[in-house]
Amino acid sequence: MICDVTRRAFLKSSALAAGSTLVLPGSLRAELPGKMQWTAADVGSSGYIEATAVANALIEQHGSRIRVVPSGTSVGRMMMLKSGRVSLGYLANEAYFATEALFDFSSREWGPQDIRALLGREALFGIVTTGKSGLNTIADLKGKRVARIQAHPSTNFKIEGVLSFAGLTWDDVEQIEVPGYSQGLQAVLDGTVDAAGAVVGASILREIEASSAGIGWLPVPADDAAGWDRINETAPLFAPATMTQGPGATPEAPVPLVGYRYPILSVLAETSADDAYDLTKAIVEGYSLYKDAAPVMANYDINKAGHPPYDAPCHDGARRYFDEIGIWTDADQAWNEKRLARMAAVQEAWTTATEAADEQGLPDKKWAKFWESYRSEHL
Template sequence: MMSGYSRRWAFGAFGAALLAGGPAAAEDIMLPDTMMWSAYDVGSSGYTEASAVADAMIKEYGTRIRIMPSGTSIGRLLPLKTGRVQYGWLANEVYFATEAIYDFAAREWGPQDLRVLLGRPAGFGLGCAADAEIESIADIKGLRVSRIQANPSVNIKVEAILAFAGLSWDDVEVVDVPSYGAALRGVVEGANDCAGGVPTAGIFRELEASSRGISWPPLPADNDEGWTRLRGVAPFFSPAVETVGAGLSDSNPGYLIAYRYPMITTYAETSEEQAYSLVMAMVETFDMYKDVNAVMPRWNFETAGQPPADAPFHPGAVRALKELGVWSDEHEAWNQNRLQRMTAVQAAWDAAQELALDQQIAGKDWPAFWSDYRNQNLQ
């Protein structure tokens, strides 16, 4: 047995059920004695969900898990890059980092070789104070909207939502804030009128219960012109009807944008055994965390273990999902295409670096140089 690891036979009800109909679904689960994860800051949905899963694994396996919160994309990815944390519970910074865009276009970053283990479907919208009397995205013109420093994952979503109504940052009063939590807190405290976020964030619950109340300006799926404008900013979003979260219910759904959040993310170099074990441990402990809040059932492997996601799935996750019977040929084709795209981006980055060296491009001019090179050489 390897020292420094907790070992447990992962063969609960899910394994027995699969054995009845086919091959064994799990081997020994081997988790490190200690793990560190990064996530959005305290009060966010991602932090709450990571905490629930960590608590289940602590109880079931004895592995000690510490969560490092950060309100910025860099703050969540940097400790993953340096090896201080092993997994990040991340959002669209995964896509931006693999594509080397926004903050990740800096020379010290470049395209990151990231992989996803699981990622639950989520809705995202502009959570607005009900007392601002906002009925449509167009009504946000001239109002106060949060923009988070060093967080392109949230900011690009807000920009895309504004574009739905033909608006931009220039059409609103921008309130710059240092973190995701501060953006949401600002609406509660009256410092701004709207902030982009997931409806399940704890601070949005506080807004719902406050004197201001909460509303979600709709992005109807049948507004083709609006969605064309939105996708002109961020092509990887689609319409979502969300019924779980602050101010939302089956009788009062929100018409938001769909994406994956959180996505449990690591680097490609993480061993297959480690990634496999974490996925199987989440499956084995699912009953321990699925009722923590209304959104946790979406972490079932049938839902959270399917593409698309912002990066390819890790081989260890693919192995687990194949054994669990949810990884199809179509999923594998998607994964291979996403891997090919990342290889192309990495090759383009290397070529651009060499060309910039030949042309003596100054550091301050690199982001614009890389952007132009991307536009000319990557589809």
């Protein structure tokens, strides 16, 4: 798999103005609605550009009118999906957090959300350092300075998952607070932290690579079963993946990292199986029309994007289509059943916890700590 995508490459793809309506000629097919609204991250983001590329393909093939509504926050995207304002969300890890009632979704107003994935484009994440840091394994991070991003649970959650590969937690490293994701990578370049979490494709990684210290990645080898068991206890949405081309990697010297899905094309669980089937099929069959919109679009190849782990279980309608084209495996089914069981357990725990809180007359301001404790004890 090739993952060497920068923001500049994304921006070469055409993107519509915020909230604009995509209209291209095409022949209407009965499988898709005549009008749809989707949501994705802000205009100019990779998620928005990918959503518009796929939407353009569906419009050309099916004649539907598709409006991509941007939102710069995870809560904003989830709110549009939950309220029914949009039928499809190009979501990031808020899809996982929402199903687990974590972070922004742990409030009494939210709770665990019942959503499903249609498919997800693979992305790569790892712990980056410099070539002269002296760090060679995840275990070497013990006692070292690791960037922790303020108000950015998605990246911090991923770092926590990778740390668990070596049996470490945030308490085992020196946490260095930084104001943003880019600042964490800049801190690696400046030498003010020893390591930071990085999504492969961030442009500053090339700067680290070109620096006098060079770039280094802490490997997460797929054959370490015990390490991966620890990761998946923390984050079942992660799977082994390999960077074969990018900052610090070549086909001759690949780097084993963590694979996850971004964006995760998500719908409400109540979406009918037929609607989910039709939309998934249309997206897959339109691949030839959007695969060259940006280098990363190659990862929408259904032989990659049609397999979990996702942040949420795969929708029955999408799974039916994957069965039909012969790509859904026994391992995929086992993962999906386990993920569904986990979601049911979270929803049951939420119901029981809220009933207990109500019986105690627990004020809302104490709910977050109460739910965190209840989760830890019962889940």
